[in-house]
Amino acid sequence: MNPPCFLAFLSLFGCTQPGRDSTDPDAVGAARTVVIITVDTVRPRILHGAGRDWEVSPTVEAFQRDAVWLRRTWTPRGLTTVALASLLTGTYPRTHHVRSDEDLALLTGPTIADRFHDLGYLTLGFTANGGGLLAFGFDEATTAHERDPDTVPDDQDEIAQVANDQLLLETFTARFATLAATDKVFAWVHLNLPHSPYYELSPWYQQFHPGTYEGPLDTTDKSSLNLVTAGALPFDDDDREHLEAVYASELREADDTVAGLLMALQDAGRYDDGVVVLGADHAEEMGDHNDYFFHDCSPYDSVIGVEYAIRAPGRWPLGRTVDAPVSVVDIAPTILDLSAAGPWDGDQAGASLVGDILDDRPPARDVFFERGVQTAGIVRGDWKYILSPEGGFDLCAPYSGADDLVYANQVEELYHLALDPDEAENLAGTEDGARSSLSEATCAWVQSADWAPADSGDGGPLLTWCAEHWPAAAD
Numbered sequence: 001m002n003p004p005c006f007l008a009f010l011s012l013f014g015c016t017q018p019g020r021d022s023t024d025p026d027a028v029g030a031a032r033t034v035v036i037i038t039v040d041t042v043r044p045r046i047l048h049g050a051g052r053d054w055e056v057s058p059t060v061e062a063f064q065r066d067a068v069w070l071r072r073t074w075t076p077r078g079l080t081t082v083a084l085a086s087l088l089t090g091t092y093p094r095t096h097h098v099r100s101d102e103d104l105a106l107l108t109g110p111t112i113a114d115r116f117h118d119l120g121y122l123t124l125g126f127t128a129n130g131g132g133l134l135a136f137g138f139d140e141a142t143t144a145h146e147r148d149p150d151t152v153p154d155d156q157d158e159i160a161q162v163a164n165d166q167l168l169l170e171t172f173t174a175r176f177a178t179l180a181a182t183d184k185v186f187a188w189v190h191l192n193l194p195h196s197p198y199y200e201l202s203p204w205y206q207q208f209h210p211g212t213y214e215g216p217l218d219t220t221d222k223s224s225l226n227l228v229t230a231g232a233l234p235f236d237d238d239d240r241e242h243l244e245a246v247y248a249s250e251l252r253e254a255d256d257t258v259a260g261l262l263m264a265l266q267d268a269g270r271y272d273d274g275v276v277v278l279g280a281d282h283a284e285e286m287g288d289h290n291d292y293f294f295h296d297c298s299p300y301d302s303v304i305g306v307e308y309a310i311r312a313p314g315r316w317p318l319g320r321t322v323d324a325p326v327s328v329v330d331i332a333p334t335i336l337d338l339s340a341a342g343p344w345d346g347d348q349a350g351a352s353l354v355g356d357i358l359d360d361r362p363p364a365r366d367v368f369f370e371r372g373v374q375t376a377g378i379v380r381g382d383w384k385y386i387l388s389p390e391g392g393f394d395l396c397a398p399y400s401g402a403d404d405l406v407y408a409n410q411v412e413e414l415y416h417l418a419l420d421p422d423e424a425e426n427l428a429g430t431e432d433g434a435r436s437s438l439s440e441a442t443c444a445w446v447q448s449a450d451w452a453p454a455d456s457g458d459g460g461p462l463l464t465w466c467a468e469h470w471p472a473a474a475d
Contacts, residue, residue, distance in 0.1 A: 025315040025354065031339040033274030034116065036188045036331075037261055038087070039254050040080060040129050041195045041295065042280035044307050046248050054208050056248045059259040063278055067311035068357055069321045074367045074379055075282050075328045078295040078303035079396075080130045083281040083328065084190065088112050088133060090332035091349045092368060094451055099372060104132045110345060112332040113137030116186035119342045124175060124185065126168045128161075128192035130281070138188075142171045161250075162201070165191045165257050173264040181269070190281070191257055194250030196294055197222055198243070204252040209245035213238065219246045225293040226398040230405060235287055243286055272313050275339045277331065279308035288422065290407050296396040297407040299371045299386050300423050312338050316357045324362035325379045326353060368445050372396075373452040374462055375409065378442045384423070385438035386413040389465035411465075412439065443470040 047057045075083040076092050077099070085098040088111040093099050097106035113123045114137035124141075125134040131143035144164035172189060179185060198219040217239045218224035227233035258278065265271040285292045288302045295303045308331060311318060315338050329350030336344050337352035356363045367379040377386040388409040398405065414428040414435045428435045443466035451463060 025312070025338050025340040028314050028340060030119075030184070030341045031273070031275050031312070031315070032184050033265070033270040033276075034121070034186045034335060034339050034341070035261075035265065035270075035274065036087075036112075036277040036279075036335070037258060038084065038188070038190045039194075039258065039278075039280050040190065040192050041282065041284050042251065042254075042306065043247070043283040043286070043302070044305065046244055047251055047307075050244050050248065052208075054248055056208075056251050057255040059255045059262065060278065063258075063262065063276075063311065064307070064309040066318055067276075067278070067309040068316060068318070068353075070308040070310070070326050070353075071321055071323055072325050073279070073306050073308045073328060074301075074325065074369055075280075075304050075306050076369050077371060078282040078298055080281045081133065084130050084133055087279075087281070087328050087331055088136070088188070090329050090344065092329060093370060094449065095349060107133075107136060109136055111137045112335060113186060113188065115336060115345055116341065118345070119184075121184045121186040121341070122179075124172075124187040125189075126172050126187070127190040128164045128168055129195070130190055140175075142168060144168055161193050161195065161199075162253060165193055165254065169257050169260045169264070172261060173267075176264050176268040176270065179268060179270075185270070189261060191254055193254040193257070194247055194284075196225070196284075198246045198250060200246050201249040201253050204249035205245055208248050208252075209242060213242040215239050215242060217242060219243055222294075222398070228287065229291050229293065229398060231291070235291065240287065247284070247286070275310065275312045275315065275335060277308065277310050277335060279328075279331070280306045282306060292407060294398075297371070299369065299375055299377060299388075299409070301384070301417065301421070302423075304369050310334065310338065315340075316354060317360075320357070322353075322357070322362065324364065325367045325381070326363055326365070327367040330363075330365075366441060366445075368442070376442050376446050376462060378438050378445070379417075380438060380441070382416055382418040383434050383438060384415045384417055385428075385435065385442060387411070387439065387442050387462065387465070388413075389461040414438065440470050442466075 047060060049056055076086045077083055081101045081104055082093055082098050085096045085107055086092060089096045089109060096108055098104055117123045117137050123137055123139045125138035126142045127134060128144045134141035134143065144167045168189060215238055216233060228235045282295050283303050283306055284295050285298045285302045287293060289298060289300050292298060327350055330353055333344050333348055333350050333352040334354060337354040353363055370376045374390050375388045386409060389411055391408055410426055412428040412435060413426045414431055415423045416427060446462060446466050
């Protein structure tokens with residue numbers, strides 16, 4: 001697949017002008033094709049060039065410009081299986097019961113795949129990570145995992161990651177080529193690149209980092225990054241530029257794969273009359289807070305702040321950017337509504353965005369998130385609040401079992417995201433009005449239903465803190 005070919009296709013056939021008129025999805029009728037493409041570990045700042053003159057994701061950015069771009073989307077947890085379970089069920093972890101990769105057997109549905117299956121759609125799943133979710137509502141499943149210790153030497157991890165994403169592209173392309181014109185299809189594809197450990201992928205790394213890196217950081221070895229976290233290895237601007245260039249090279253490779261998936265839909269005649277969604281499970285910290293790398297420990301936007309874009313020609317406007325906060329749990333209800341296939345059936349924490357978008361009205365809602373059962377928070381407008389009564393530590397790599405390492409949070413943290421997008425200045429001690437309002441709302445959410453079933457932890461400190469500070473919030 002040659003990405004410029006798809007970009008040329010967008011410019012000639014697929015792109016629309018911002019604010020193009022749309023019609024009511026119900027008037028158009030049920031969509032034949034609904035496809036969700038998610039990419040693992042996408043950091044929006046680097047996807048858009050990391051503040052440098054880097055063309056990291058030309059296909060993704062072109063798609064975002066030709067869709068409704070949900071620029072400020074929050075995932076409920078920076079952990080793949082948890083985040084994707086929320087995407088597929090439209091519920092927060094406290095409802096779907098998946099709070100770690102090991103909790104998948106606890107998943108309660110229905111998933112959006114279940115719903116489309118019940119509506120008569122063929123449901124297809126293709127994943128390179130989080131493949132266990134394909135057991136929930138998918139008629140056909142293709143899995144490819146990037147690291148097979150029995151067949152892939154450690155120094156060839158990056159070859160396996162690229163090869164398995166390519167396998168998903170080939171399988172997806174071949175399967176869509178066999179569909180009859182009358183087949184109604186729902187498909188989900190989850191790509192693994194970019195994901196740690198990080199490898200220099202040619203020719204992209206050389207374009208982003210033309211000089212020679214001679215520092216000590218080994219991005220292919222998680223233990224090297226852990227040494228930075230532990231304070232045993234320095235990390236300076238040269239190290240950061242190298243790491244971000246390596247990560248960007250993997251993003252650029254993923255962008256090519258996305259281009260191939262979109263071209264496969266075009267070749268099958270299903271791109272311009274369907275609903276196509278492009279997003280991510282979570283992002284990644286790169287030394288931003290606590291000198292931490294990876295994602296599962298962090299409640300900051302460097303990890304839980306992602307982007308989604310939904311393209312549905314004739315069903316809602318194309319070329320529109322939404323800057324109001326939305327949640328990943330809003331995606332499934334929106335897709336069902338947008339595709340006019342049928343109503344959502346089952347628990348629903350999220351809400352459809354279709355009415356807001358058709359009325360050109362910014363969605364107005366509180367967006368919640370968590371980190372395990374001991375940390376919870378809220379985004380409301382430009383404010384973000386994090387509550388961590390135990391200092392913010394839930395077990396996660398590389399801290400598990402390491403007494404001298406703690407991913408620390410203050411008990412209460414408050415940030416104004418428009419003025420402080422890096423979440424560097426905690427305003428909890430100076431903005432008492434905002435802190436109090438968001439603290440009460442967070443506790444009301446935590447107390448509104450069972451927060452932590454017995455099989456996923458008791459959440460004691462968080463529940464106790466809320467009961468002491470906001471005893472009436474649950475009412």
